[in-house]
Amino acid sequence: MQLRTKHLLGIRDLIPEDIQLILDTARQFKEVLQRPIKKVPSLRDITVVNLFYENSTRTRISFELAEKRLSADTINFSASGSSVSKGETLLDTVNNILSMKVDMVVMRHSATGAPHFLAQHIPAAIINAGDGINEHPTQALLDALSIIEKLGQLKGKKIAIIGDIMHSRVALSNIYLLSKMGAEITLAGPPTLIPRHIQEAFGVNVTYNIKEALEWCDVANVLRIQLERQNQVLFSSLREYNQTYGVKKSLLDNLTKQILIMHPGPINRGVELDSDVADSGHSIILDQVENGVAVRMAVLYLLSGRREANA
Numbered sequence: 001m002q003l004r005t006k007h008l009l010g011i012r013d014l015i016p017e018d019i020q021l022i023l024d025t026a027r028q029f030k031e032v033l034q035r036p037i038k039k040v041p042s043l044r045d046i047t048v049v050n051l052f053y054e055n056s057t058r059t060r061i062s063f064e065l066a067e068k069r070l071s072a073d074t075i076n077f078s079a080s081g082s083s084v085s086k087g088e089t090l091l092d093t094v095n096n097i098l099s100m101k102v103d104m105v106v107m108r109h110s111a112t113g114a115p116h117f118l119a120q121h122i123p124a125a126i127i128n129a130g131d132g133i134n135e136h137p138t139q140a141l142l143d144a145l146s147i148i149e150k151l152g153q154l155k156g157k158k159i160a161i162i163g164d165i166m167h168s169r170v171a172l173s174n175i176y177l178l179s180k181m182g183a184e185i186t187l188a189g190p191p192t193l194i195p196r197h198i199q200e201a202f203g204v205n206v207t208y209n210i211k212e213a214l215e216w217c218d219v220a221n222v223l224r225i226q227l228e229r230q231n232q233v234l235f236s237s238l239r240e241y242n243q244t245y246g247v248k249k250s251l252l253d254n255l256t257k258q259i260l261i262m263h264p265g266p267i268n269r270g271v272e273l274d275s276d277v278a279d280s281g282h283s284i285i286l287d288q289v290e291n292g293v294a295v296r297m298a299v300l301y302l303l304s305g306r307r308e309a310n311a
């Protein structure tokens with residue numbers, strides 16, 4: 001089987017069979033990562049540039065590690081410290097890098113649609129590592145793998161996505177993926193951070209009551225308040241946000257069932273998620289990070305055109 005797409009720009013473009021193929025391939029690579037020698041030759045002689053125009057810890061390290069585990073050659077580019085500060089355009093920057101014989105581009109950018117723009121202008125395969133408030137497809141894929149590992153499947157599972165839905169690319173990619181794979185979704189948070197009409201547009205449930213969302217769900221994926229993307233006051237204070245919308249141990253203690261707690265990171269401890277929940281037995285946050293490497297190996301491999309290589 002092959003992906004039906006040349007790039008990974010968003011989960012929106014994938015069909016369920018593509019998602020399943022990526023997850024199945026990621027599971028194979030996860031086995032590779034348990035071996036004493038964690039490296040395979042699948043992407044030998046392929047050169048990948050990690051083009052980060054926006055800060056990142058997990059995604060950037062995870063892609064770089066995935067590329068190294070696949071034996072690819074990697075180049076890391078940060079906008080800060082580059083000729084972007086001298087006025088060089090995105091397209092000029094990328095064309096200059098590609099002229100050095102680069103095959104694949106992993107790109108994070110604060111502008112929605114930046115990787116889509118590049119895909120129309122350059123021949124290399126492009127993987128979106130997060131574009132503005134649009135999509136973060138590999139995050140949704142690693143979230144899916146983490147849920148399946150714990151619950152067996154996505155179909156019929158109840159997933160609450162809690163927090164700043166309005167500014168979250170993780171939320172949108174998760175909504176696309178979970179809907180396509182047959183999960184039920186509830187979005188929860190303050191009314192000012194949940195887009196109007198999202199319920200009708202995506203067929204999801206919406207609640208402004210965190211207790212209700214936690215009582216309903218099998219999994220709570222808690223999202224960061226993205227203050228850097230908010231240009232107006234959308235809630236009174238971080239303290240009040242925590243009191244009303246934060247996920248707290250007292251809320252979990254009152255549930256009649258065990259639920260999984262997820263967070264894409266970075267966590268604002270004591271705001272959307274309290275430390276005694278983030279570090280509890282409910283949390284699979286570090287499993288998500290671990291699964292990120294295998295998922296990104298799968299995506300790089302499937303988009304590389306090196307399908308015959310030994311994984």
Ligand code: CP
Nearest residue numbers: 056057058059264265
């Ligand atoms: N989850 C995530 O995208 O984290 P980073 O911003 O650290 O890459």
